[in-house]
Amino acid sequence: MSEGLPTAFLLSIGSELLAGETVDTNAAFLGxxxxxxxxxxxxxxxxxxxxxVIAKAFVQAAIxxxxxxxxGGLGPTHDDLTRxxxxxxxxxxxxxxxxxxxxxxxxxxxxxxxxxxxxxQAMRVASAQVLANPIGxxxxxxxxxxxxxxxxxxxxxxxxxxxxxxxxAPRLATRVGRAPLAVRTVKTFGVGESAxxxxxxEVLSAPPAGVExxxxxxxxxxxxxxxxxxxxxxxDPLAARAAQLLGAQVWGADDDDLASVALxxxxxxxxxxxxxxxxxxxxxxxxxxxxxxxxxxxxxYVGGLLDAGGAASAPVADAVIxxxxxxxxAHGRSRVRLAVSGRPSLATDELRIHGSGPQRLRRAAFAAxxxxxxxxxx
Amino acid sequence: MSEGLPTAFLLSIGSELLAGETVDTNAAFLGxxxxxxxxxxxxxxxxxxxxxVIAKAFVQAAIxxxxxxxxGGLGPTHDDLTRxxxxxxxxxxxxxxxxxxxxxxxxxxxxxxxxxxxxxQAMRVASAQVLANPIGxxxxxxxxxxxxxxxxxxxxxxxxxxxxxxxxAPRLATRVGRAPLAVRTVKTFGVGESAxxxxxxEVLSAPPAGVExxxxxxxxxxxxxxxxxxxxxxxDPLAARAAQLLGAQVWGADDDDLASVALxxxxxxxxxxxxxxxxxxxxxxxxxxxxxxxxxxxxxYVGGLLDAGGAASAPVADAVIxxxxxxxxAHGRSRVRLAVSGRPSLATDELRIHGSGPQRLRRAAFAAxxxxxxxxxx
Numbered sequence: 001m002s003e004g005l006p007t008a009f010l011l012s013i014g015s016e017l018l019a020g021e022t023v024d025t026n027a028a029f030l031g032x033x034x035x036x037x038x039x040x041x042x043x044x045x046x047x048x049x050x051x052x053v054i055a056k057a058f059v060q061a062a063i064x065x066x067x068x069x070x071x072g073g074l075g076p077t078h079d080d081l082t083r084x085x086x087x088x089x090x091x092x093x094x095x096x097x098x099x100x101x102x103x104x105x106x107x108x109x110x111x112x113x114x115x116x117x118x119x120x121q122a123m124r125v126a127s128a129q130v131l132a133n134p135i136g137x138x139x140x141x142x143x144x145x146x147x148x149x150x151x152x153x154x155x156x157x158x159x160x161x162x163x164x165x166x167x168x169a170p171r172l173a174t175r176v177g178r179a180p181l182a183v184r185t186v187k188t189f190g191v192g193e194s195a196x197x198x199x200x201x202e203v204l205s206a207p208p209a210g211v212e213x214x215x216x217x218x219x220x221x222x223x224x225x226x227x228x229x230x231x232x233x234x235x236d237p238l239a240a241r242a243a244q245l246l247g248a249q250v251w252g253a254d255d256d257d258l259a260s261v262a263l264x265x266x267x268x269x270x271x272x273x274x275x276x277x278x279x280x281x282x283x284x285x286x287x288x289x290x291x292x293x294x295x296x297x298x299x300x301y302v303g304g305l306l307d308a309g310g311a312a313s314a315p316v317a318d319a320v321i322x323x324x325x326x327x328x329x330a331h332g333r334s335r336v337r338l339a340v341s342g343r344p345s346l347a348t349d350e351l352r353i354h355g356s357g358p359q360r361l362r363r364a365a366f367a368a369x370x371x372x373x374x375x376x377x378x
Numbered sequence: 379m380s381e382g383l384p385t386a387f388l389l390s391i392g393s394e395l396l397a398g399e400t401v402d403t404n405a406a407f408l409g410x411x412x413x414x415x416x417x418x419x420x421x422x423x424x425x426x427x428x429x430x431v432i433a434k435a436f437v438q439a440a441i442x443x444x445x446x447x448x449x450g451g452l453g454p455t456h457d458d459l460t461r462x463x464x465x466x467x468x469x470x471x472x473x474x475x476x477x478x479x480x481x482x483x484x485x486x487x488x489x490x491x492x493x494x495x496x497x498x499q500a501m502r503v504a505s506a507q508v509l510a511n512p513i514g515x516x517x518x519x520x521x522x523x524x525x526x527x528x529x530x531x532x533x534x535x536x537x538x539x540x541x542x543x544x545x546x547a548p549r550l551a552t553r554v555g556r557a558p559l560a561v562r563t564v565k566t567f568g569v570g571e572s573a574x575x576x577x578x579x580e581v582l583s584a585p586p587a588g589v590e591x592x593x594x595x596x597x598x599x600x601x602x603x604x605x606x607x608x609x610x611x612x613x614d615p616l617a618a619r620a621a622q623l624l625g626a627q628v629w630g631a632d633d634d635d636l637a638s639v640a641l642x643x644x645x646x647x648x649x650x651x652x653x654x655x656x657x658x659x660x661x662x663x664x665x666x667x668x669x670x671x672x673x674x675x676x677x678x679y680v681g682g683l684l685d686a687g688g689a690a691s692a693p694v695a696d697a698v699i700x701x702x703x704x705x706x707x708a709h710g711r712s713r714v715r716l717a718v719s720g721r722p723s724l725a726t727d728e729l730r731i732h733g734s735g736p737q738r739l740r741r742a743a744f745a746a747x748x749x750x751x752x753x754x755x756x
Contacts, residue, residue, distance in 0.1 A: 006535060013425040015592060016643065018421070018601075019409050019603075020405075020409030020410030021406070021408040021594065022406065022596070023406045024406075024596070027395070027424065028395070028400065029398060031701075032397070041397070041398075042396070043427065044395070044423070045422070045424075046405065046422035047422060075572075075595070077575045077583075077593050078583050079593075086586065115575065116576075140526075157737055158737040172669030193453055194493040194515070195493055197493065198494075198495060204455070214393060214427075214457055216394045216400070217453070225394075228553075242622045254643060277454050277681075282668070283669065286664060286668055286681070287669070290660070290664055291660075302683055303664070303683030303684050304681050305681030305682050307666065359535055359536040360536065
C-alpha cells in the first residue's frame with residue numbers, strides 16, 4: 001500500500017458541502033495533484049462551519065499526516081471559521097496583518113469601498129506565512145509545526161487551483177516531495193467489473209511487489225489502474241498484459257477520453273466535422289462530446305441538437321451522430337438506437353445500457369461512442 | 379446550529395476517491411436527502427480500501443452519530459473491503475447467505491456463468507438485514523446496534539440512489555426521522571459575497587432563534603440559505619426581506635436554475651425555440667442550457683453550435699444566443715460578447731466575468747444567462 005510515501009489529510013470545510021448544496025470537486029483535484037508530488041492522500045473529511053469541530057480536526061489530522069490541507073471557510077462572513085479553528089488548534093491569537101489589510105483595500109479600490117467584514121480576511125496567526133490569492137480576496141496560510149505543515153486555501157475551485165499551483169505545490173515539492181507515483185490506466189467498455197477481474201486473474205489480484213492494482217466501474221466503462229513508487233517501467237508489462245487479456249474491449253489508456261477516441265475513429269473514416277442529434281437522452285451525448293479534448297486526427301465536434309430540435313435544421317457536418325433512447329423492455333432494460341449519417345456500418349437498432357436515472361443517459365452516450373470507436377471492426 | 383436533530387456520518391469508501399479518479403457526488407446527494415428526513419449530516423469521511431482504517435472509522439462514527447451510512451467497497455473484487463471492515467468493527471464473522479447466493483446466480487444466468495469472485499457479495503454478518511439492489515450485484519446491509527443504525531450501500535451512484543429511495547430512506551423515516559428541515563434559498567447574480575452580506579446585515583448575521591442563515595458564492599452567483607427545524611412559515615419574511623434588500627440582483631429562489639429563468643424570459647419575449655452558438659467557451663453555455671429543467675412558459679432549447687461550427691449551419695430557432703469569449707484585458711480580466719438574434723436590447727460588447735480556468739467559462743455562460751433574464755429591464 002504505497003509504503004513509505006509521505007501522507008496528507010484534507011479538510012474540506014463548509015456546511016454547504018454537508019447540506020448537499022455543493023459537490024466537493026476540490027478533493028479529487030488535490031488527490032491527483034498530491035499523487036503527482038509523491039504524497040498519498042490518506043483521508044478527506046468534510047466538516048461543518050463550526051469552530052470547535054474544525055479545531056479538533058486540525059489537531060487530529062496533524063497527528064496522523066505529514067501534510068494537512070484545508071479548503072474553504074476563508075470568506076469574509078460570520079460563518080467562515082477556518083482561521084478561528086486553526087488559531088484555536090495551534091493556541092495562537094488572530095491579529096490584523098496591516099500589509100494584508102492594505103492589499104485588500106487596494107483590491108477593492110477599483111470597485112468602491114471595501115465592506116468592513118472583509119477585514120476578517122486580513123487576520124492571521126503570527127506563525128502563518130501568507131499565500132497570495134491573485135484572483136480573490138481570501139489569502140491562504142502556510143503554517144509549519146515541527147516536521148509537519150498545514151496549508152489553508154480558499155474553497156472556490158478556481159482560486160484554490162491557482163493558489164495550489166503557484167504557492168502550495170512548489171513549497172510542498174521542496175519540503176516533503178519525493179519521486180511522484182507512476183500510474184498507468186487501461187480503459188475498457190463492454191465488460192463488467194467482475195468479469196474483467198476474472199479475465200485479469202493475478203495481474204489484478206497479485207501484482208508484483210511495490211505495485212498496486214485497482215479496478216473501477218465508471219460510466220465510460222471499467223478502468224484498471226496500476227501504480228508504483230518505484231520504476232515506472234515496471235508498469236509497462238502489466239499494462240500491456242492487461243490490454244492483451246481484455247482484447248477488443250480496451251478503448252484507451254491513461255488520460256484518453258472516449259469522446260476523443262470516437263472522434264478520432266470518425267476522423268479516420270473521412271469525416272472532418274461531426275454533429276449530434278439526440279432524442280430523450282437529456283443532452284448527455286452533446287455534453288460529453290463538447291467536453292472532449294482536442295486530439296490529433298480527430299473529427300471536430302461542431303455542436304448538437306436535442307429531441308425534436310429539428311431534422312430540418314441539423315447542422316451541416318460530414319457525419320451526424322443520431323442517438324435515441326428506446327422505451328424500456330419488459331425486464332426494465334434500457335436500449336438506444338444509434339445511426340451515423342453516411343456510415344451504414346454504424347446503424348444499429350439496439351445497444352443495451354445499464355444503470356438508471358441521469359447515469360443511464362450518460363451510459364447511453366458512452367455506449368454509442370464505444371460503438372463508434374469500433375468502426376474499423378465493421 | 380440545528381439543535382436537537384438526529385445526526386448522521388457518511389463514510390465514502392474507495393481508494394479511487396482519494397487518488398482523485400472519482401468525484402464523490404454521493405455525499406451531496408445524501409446530504410440533501412438526509413436533511414429532507416430531518417437528519418443532519420455532521421461529517422463525511424473519504425476512506426481508502428483498507429480494512430483496518432474502515433473498521434476504525436465505523437467504530438468512531440457509531441459513537442458520534444445516530445445514523446452511519448457507508449457507500450462503496452461492496453464490489454466483487456479483492457479491494458472491496460467494506461463488508462470485512464464492518465464485520466471486524468462489530469466483532470462478527472462473515473458467513474455465506476445461501477439466499478443471496480441463489481439470487482446472484484440467477485442474476486448472472488442471463489449472461490452466462492457467474493464469476494466466482496461475485497460470491498463475496500453473498501457474504502454478510504448475522505445481524506445484517508439485506509437491502510435489495512435491483513440494478514446491480516452488490517446487496518446493501520442494514521445493521522441495528524442499540525439505538526443506532528449502520529447502512530451500507532453501493533458506490534455506483536445509480537445503484538446507491540435507488541437503494542436509498544426504496545430501502546434506506548423508508549426505514550430511516552420510521553426509525554429516526556423527525557420533521558424535515560424547512561429551507562428557503564434566494565439566488566442572485568451580479569453582487570459579490572461580502573457586498574451581499576453587508577446589504578443583508580442582521581438578516582444574515584443575526585437571524586431569529588432557531589433559524590440558520592448562510593451565504594455561498596457559486597458559479598451562478600451568490601446564494602442565501604435560511605433553514606429551520608421549526609415552522610417553515612418563519613422563513614417567509616426572512617426570504618422576502620433578503621430579496622427586497624438585494625433587489626434586481628435576485629434571479630430566483632429554491633430549486634430555480636438560471637438557464638430555465640433565462641429561457642422563460644425569452645419565452646415571454648416571444649421566442650418558442652432557442653439555440654446557441656458560442657466561441658472559445660468550451661461548450662459551457664450549451665452544457666448549462668441542455669441541463670436546464672423544463673419550465674412552464676420557457677422557450678425550448680433545441681441545441682447549440684461550437685466555435686467555427688458554423689454561421690451557415692446555425693439551427694433554425696426563434697432566438698439564437700451568440701456568446702464569444704474576448705481576449706483578456708491588460709489587468710488579466712475576462713470579458714464576453716453577447717448577442718441574441720432579433721433582440722437588439724440583448725446585444726452587448728462587454729460582460730465582465732470573474733474566475734479562471736474551466737470555471738471562468740461557466741461563469742461566462744451564467745453572466746450571459748443573467749443578462750438575458752433581465753430582458754424586461756431593457
